[in-house]
Amino acid sequence: MTDGAQSPDNWASNREHLEVEVPEGAVDPKLTGRRLSGALQGFGQMWQKTYQVRLDGADVTPEHVIAEWKANYGEFWPDNQHFYAPIAGIEPGEVGVINASQGPITLSTGVMVLYADERSWTYMTPEGHVFAGWVTFSSHEDADDVVVAQVQLLIRASDPIFEMGFKFGAGRIEDRIWQHTLRSVASHFDVDAEPTTEIVCVDKKRQWKNFGNVKLNLAFRSMGRSLISPFRGR
Amino acid sequence: MPNQPLGYTIEEGDDSMVVRLTGDIDGSGAAVFREITEATQGPVILDFTAVGFINSSGIALIVGFLAATRAVHQPVSACGLTSHYRHIFEITRLSDFMDIYDDETAALAVSR
Numbered sequence: 631m632t633d634g635a636q637s638p639d640n641w642a643s644n645r646e647h648l649e650v651e652v653p654e655g656a657v658d659p660k661l662t663g664r665r666l667s668g669a670l671q672g673f674g675q676m677w678q679k680t681y682q683v684r685l686d687g688a689d690v691t692p693e694h695v696i697a698e699w700k701a702n703y704g705e706f707w708p709d710n711q712h713f714y715a716p717i718a719g720i721e722p723g724e725v726g727v728i729n730a731s732q733g734p735i736t737l738s739t740g741v742m743v744l745y746a747d748e749r750s751w752t753y754m755t756p757e758g759h760v761f762a763g764w765v766t767f768s769s770h771e772d773a774d775d776v777v778v779a780q781v782q783l784l785i786r787a788s789d790p791i792f793e794m795g796f797k798f799g800a801g802r803i804e805d806r807i808w809q810h811t812l813r814s815v816a817s818h819f820d821v822d823a824e825p826t827t828e829i830v831c832v833d834k835k836r837q838w839k840n841f842g843n844v845k846l847n848l849a850f851r852s853m854g855r856s857l858i859s860p861f862r863g864r
Numbered sequence: 865m866p867n868q869p870l871g872y873t874i875e876e877g878d879d880s881m882v883v884r885l886t887g888d889i890d891g892s893g894a895a896v897f898r899e900i901t902e903a904t905q906g907p908v909i910l911d912f913t914a915v916g917f918i919n920s921s922g923i924a925l926i927v928g929f930l931a932a933t934r935a936v937h938q939p940v941s942a943c944g945l946t947s948h949y950r951h952i953f954e955i956t957r958l959s960d961f962m963d964i965y966d967d968e969t970a971a972l973a974v975s976r
Binding site: 638640641642643645665666667668669670671676678744745747750751752754764766768782784832833834835 | 891919920921923924927928930931932934935948951952955956957958960961
């Protein structure tokens with residue numbers, strides 16, 4: 631790690647509530663005023679999911695991988711998911727907007743860059759997001775000196791509705807998103823490699839005291855917007 | 865500046881166990897936190913006085929530790945955080961789940 635990687639400036643400055651500048655073309659997730667929500671604030675079981683791909687044969691450094699990944703982040707996602715990067719780039723405190731389509735519904739949400747350095751960055755989710763927690767993107771050299779790109783989630787479903795969704799397939803959709811992302815990252819460096827997936831249940835208990843998170847559910851809001859949009863024109 | 869490996873010592877008091885952390889807390893400290901989880905019981909005070917840098921992977925380890933201790937109703941508090949990392953604990957809302965004190969004396973006074 632370099633000196634720059636150990637600076638307090640790598641962290642987002644303290645803010646109680648989010649402020650979001652919605653990029654042109656994005657569906658506004660209405661996140662302004664919402665608080666951030668970590669894995670301790672969610673409802674469901676807590677999971678650590680680690681996805682990795684080895685960039686075997688690529689002449690790259692972890693710093694190079696992270697720089698390219700940040701610059702092309704949205705392009706590495708599946709086609710039905712759109713990430714509008716913050717205008718200032720993936721920098722601590724900036725908020726990116728996500729529009730994810732599933733059939734006629736477009737879920738609009740976002741994430742804040744909690745932390746960023748030359749070898750990693752972390753998103754933290756807002757209240758009402760599908761899951762509450764952190765997603766950390768990083769790159770390192772493994773024991774064989776091969777550069778590895780990694781996505782690691784520490785999450786729990788935000789509320790009972792999303793927890794049910796995870797049980798009925800949303801968890802696998804989540805897995806496919808990050809496996810697709812890592813395949814795209816590898817492909818960007820001309821590497822054809824299959825990602826590995828490791829899933830660990832960190833906390834089996836559901837946090838019933840957070841049942842009320844359901845009132846902040848962004849999917850309900852997005853669903854309502856999708857249903858009424860044909861009647862009001864766009 | 866190269867990373868300082870994470871280390872720890874544990875002091876068993878009458879009312880709580882004080883875990884004195886040293887070095888930097890990043891993803892490489894996973895095994896250390898597993899050891900601490902296994903080695904502690906009852907109320908725990910995490911002393912960050914001798915911790916240098918914490919990155920987001922390090923925060924994730926602390927979250928995992930908190931989840932494990934909460935599962936067995938083991939209260940955890942923290943002390944010795946710099947003002948910067950106090951802010952980080954507030955942003956990440958770790959502070960919702962652990963009391964934070966200026967120093968070990970203050971933390972021990974409350975645990976008695």
